[in-house]
Amino acid sequence: MALTLTEACPQEDRLASGHRACLGCAEPQIVRQILHGIEGPVVAASPTGCLEIITTPFPTTAWRVPWIHVAFENAASVLSGAESAYRALRKQGKIKDRDITFAVFGGDGATYDIGLQFISGAFERGHKIMYVCLNNEAYMNTGIQRSSATPFGAWTTTSPVGKVIPGKKQHRKDITGIMVAHNIPYVAQTAPHAWRDMMEKARKAGKADGPAFINVLCPCPRGWRYESAETMALSRLATETCMWPLFEVENGNYRLNYIPAEKKPVTEWLKSQRRFAHLLRPDNSEVVAELQQGIDHEWEKLLRLAGVNEA
Amino acid sequence: MSQTAPAPEKVKGRVMALEGDVVVAQAMRQINPDVVAAYPITPQTEIVQTFSEYVANGEVDTEFVAVESEFAAMSACIGAAAAGARVMTATCGAGLALMHEVLWCASGMRIPLVMAVVNRSLSAPLNILTDQTDMMSCRDAGWVQLYGENHQEAYDNAIQSVRIAEHPDVMLPVMHGLAGFVLGHTLGRVELLPDEVVRDFVGEHKVDASLLDIEHPVTFGAFDHHDNFFEHKRQQWDAMDKALKVVAEVGEEFEKLTGRPYRWVEPYKLDDADLAMVIIGSGCGALREAIDEMRAEGIKAGMLKIRCFHPFPGQAVADALRGKEVVAVMERATCIGSEVSPTFLEVQTALALRGVQTKTVNYIYGVGGRDTIPAEFCDVYRDLAKIAESGKVEPVFRYLGLRDF
Numbered sequence: 001m002a003l004t005l006t007e008a009c010p011q012e013d014r015l016a017s018g019h020r021a022c023l024g025c026a027e028p029q030i031v032r033q034i035l036h037g038i039e040g041p042v043v044a045a046s047p048t049g050c051l052e053i054i055t056t057p058f059p060t061t062a063w064r065v066p067w068i069h070v071a072f073e074n075a076a077s078v079l080s081g082a083e084s085a086y087r088a089l090r091k092q093g094k095i096k097d098r099d100i101t102f103a104v105f106g107g108d109g110a111t112y113d114i115g116l117q118f119i120s121g122a123f124e125r126g127h128k129i130m131y132v133c134l135n136n137e138a139y140m141n142t143g144i145q146r147s148s149a150t151p152f153g154a155w156t157t158t159s160p161v162g163k164v165i166p167g168k169k170q171h172r173k174d175i176t177g178i179m180v181a182h183n184i185p186y187v188a189q190t191a192p193h194a195w196r197d198m199m200e201k202a203r204k205a206g207k208a209d210g211p212a213f214i215n216v217l218c219p220c221p222r223g224w225r226y227e228s229a230e231t232m233a234l235s236r237l238a239t240e241t242c243m244w245p246l247f248e249v250e251n252g253n254y255r256l257n258y259i260p261a262e263k264k265p266v267t268e269w270l271k272s273q274r275r276f277a278h279l280l281r282p283d284n285s286e287v288v289a290e291l292q293q294g295i296d297h298e299w300e301k302l303l304r305l306a307g308v309n310e311a
Numbered sequence: 312m313s314q315t316a317p318a319p320e321k322v323k324g325r326v327m328a329l330e331g332d333v334v335v336a337q338a339m340r341q342i343n344p345d346v347v348a349a350y351p352i353t354p355q356t357e358i359v360q361t362f363s364e365y366v367a368n369g370e371v372d373t374e375f376v377a378v379e380s381e382f383a384a385m386s387a388c389i390g391a392a393a394a395g396a397r398v399m400t401a402t403c404g405a406g407l408a409l410m411h412e413v414l415w416c417a418s419g420m421r422i423p424l425v426m427a428v429v430n431r432s433l434s435a436p437l438n439i440l441t442d443q444t445d446m447m448s449c450r451d452a453g454w455v456q457l458y459g460e461n462h463q464e465a466y467d468n469a470i471q472s473v474r475i476a477e478h479p480d481v482m483l484p485v486m487h488g489l490a491g492f493v494l495g496h497t498l499g500r501v502e503l504l505p506d507e508v509v510r511d512f513v514g515e516h517k518v519d520a521s522l523l524d525i526e527h528p529v530t531f532g533a534f535d536h537h538d539n540f541f542e543h544k545r546q547q548w549d550a551m552d553k554a555l556k557v558v559a560e561v562g563e564e565f566e567k568l569t570g571r572p573y574r575w576v577e578p579y580k581l582d583d584a585d586l587a588m589v590i591i592g593s594g595c596g597a598l599r600e601a602i603d604e605m606r607a608e609g610i611k612a613g614m615l616k617i618r619c620f621h622p623f624p625g626q627a628v629a630d631a632l633r634g635k636e637v638v639a640v641m642e643r644a645t646c647i648g649s650e651v652s653p654t655f656l657e658v659q660t661a662l663a664l665r666g667v668q669t670k671t672v673n674y675i676y677g678v679g680g681r682d683t684i685p686a687e688f689c690d691v692y693r694d695l696a697k698i699a700e701s702g703k704v705e706p707v708f709r710y711l712g713l714r715d716f
Contacts, residue, residue, distance in 0.1 A: 043522050
């Protein structure tokens with residue numbers, strides 16, 4: 001089922017241009033490509049957040065598919081209602097079976113934090129929904145506040161770098177692992193520079209016989225403090241440093257989709273964004289060591305789970 | 312036509328003794344909504360579990376979504392309704408409070424869903440018993456609010472609410488309240504209409520736009536800046552105004568079918584009364600008894616029951632209370648901070664706007680499930696008689712049945 005550019009390119013974008021995303025924002029690129037990857041009709045939903053704000057200032061919309069926003073916490077619940085309506089109306093013969101894919105596109109705030117219960121509930125109930133987390137590692141819509149996806153040591157406006165505290169004190173939550181623990185048919189992590197990886201995962205998620213979850217790293221020039229042209233380069237660097245491994249879990253079976261030939265040190269990642277600038281100071285070397293340790297630990301765990309023997 | 316049409320035959324119902332929750336569940340079974348998303352909470356639980364049985368036995372076509380919270384219940388209802396489904400749910404007390412944010416989303420997105428609220432107090436202290444604080448505290452959320460006095464009204468309101476919510480002039484969510492344990496968990500007499508009569512009455516659910524209409528993609532829930540928000544909210548004010556007429560029209564149509572009259576308000580021995588109480592919900596039963604006792608004593612006591620709280624039927628309330636010497640507005644809710652209670656604010660405003668001059672006082676009663684017996688209502692009428700005699704209304708804000716502490 002390898003997906004080709006010649007197959008994807010002739011399709012009309014299901015998210016139109018003219019939206020209000022910041023220069024260099026990865027979100028619209030990810031959403032467009034994922035919507036390309038999904039076969040057949042899509043009904044989409046977004047929680048409150050950057051994507052919702054940039055795509056739907058009344059009376060305009062960038063969505064060429066049916067789309068709904070209700071509140072910050074509840075996009076998974078909203079689509080579980082829509083998906084139930086689809087089943088109810090189909091069962092009664094009131095509408096035809098269109099093989100609709102129901103897809104949520106939500107940020108890490110809505111996914112890791114305020115909306116976690118609602119995703120968990122929808123997944124436990126087995127609604128056929130794919131949930132895509134556009135993970136830019138902080139609350140960017142409100143202006144760069146920490147989320148539980150924010151990496152250890154990072155500066156945000158609510159984990160500021162002060163005289164006694166050097167940025168975020170906690171490690172990020174393993175949300176992908178939490179989703180795997182729901183025993184749903186498909187869970188994956190991907191990143192936008194790996195366009196084929198991302199689109200194929202979208203296709204698999206759409207075809208999954210039950211809930212699916214895709215966690216997409218979503219570089220954010222404003223929040224991460226880098227030049228807007230660097231978005232895709234950063235996406236790649238995240239995978240080369242193993243900050244953001246690409247993997248998928250199909251029916252419980254782990255598969256690593258990318259193993260860097262040479263795993264770059266986390267300092268490469270830290271140097272690329274000014275949200276980590278303070279970590280490059282000698283007095284914060286212990287923070288960097290702990291961050292590297294965390295990444296190594298997660299990577300080794302992943303290798304084990306995927307049954308990869310690294311030489 | 313020269314021939315006089317015979318008076319239409321009223322539909323004969325099946326008389327049963329059922330708990331209030333089961334009555335609501337029965338109405339839901341007959342309405343046969345496409346989707347029900349709900350979460351159990353005492354004393355609403357029996358609605359959810361009874362309806363689950365109908366689903367399990369294939370008695371309805373409904374997809375029942377057993378969500379993990381009330382917030383999810385309301386959210387799923389909104390999503391299902393946006394996808395073109397007829398949607399119902401039920402909750403109470405803390406569950407309604409948890410929904411608060413999305414109640415506003417439902418009305419702002421013009422989602423015509425129907426929710427039974429088995430009225431329960433709000434914590435703290437934790438209390439699972441009857442009062443109307445739950446619905447009173449979301450009275451500004453843009454929902455039509457009806458209240459039933461007894462089992463029959465809970466049933467009839469559930470059915471009428473569908474028509475009110477889905478009326479093209481309204482397109483607003485409707486919540487209808489019934490007293491927690493007093494009705495919800497207590498057997499009472501109810502006359503159930505035949506299934507097909509209910510289905511004909513509610514009719515087919517039609518929508519202008521649906522999430523599932525792939526060929527005509529619609530964006531639901533776009534955001535507004537200062538340039539459009541006000542105009543969109545204005546449409547909600549209009550819809551709520553129009554709902555007042557629709558509540559009455561649907562009530563009249565229902566009366567033609569069943570012989571049971573439904574309006575915004577219902578008087579009891581009010582016409583010639585000097586002393587009146589305004590009341591909402593199940594307390595009306597004990598109050599009627601009190602009125603009969605007072606009448607036997609020669610005191611002209613009367614009552615105005617409010618069935619439709621929002622939209623507030625100000626004209627009907629003012630007309631009904633015009634000429635009364637003293638009016639007590641009874642409130643079964645703990646909404647604290649105003650000089651008076653929510654219903655008093657509505658009633659007093661309705662009177663003042665129409666130049667109806669009468670002495671008014673405000674009683675808090677029955678909160679947290681405290682019983683109010685006819686003798687206590689009689690005490691209130693005696694208080695009102697004293698006010699009429701002395702001309703002194705102070706204190707305006709009073710407590711009924713409160714122990715010294």
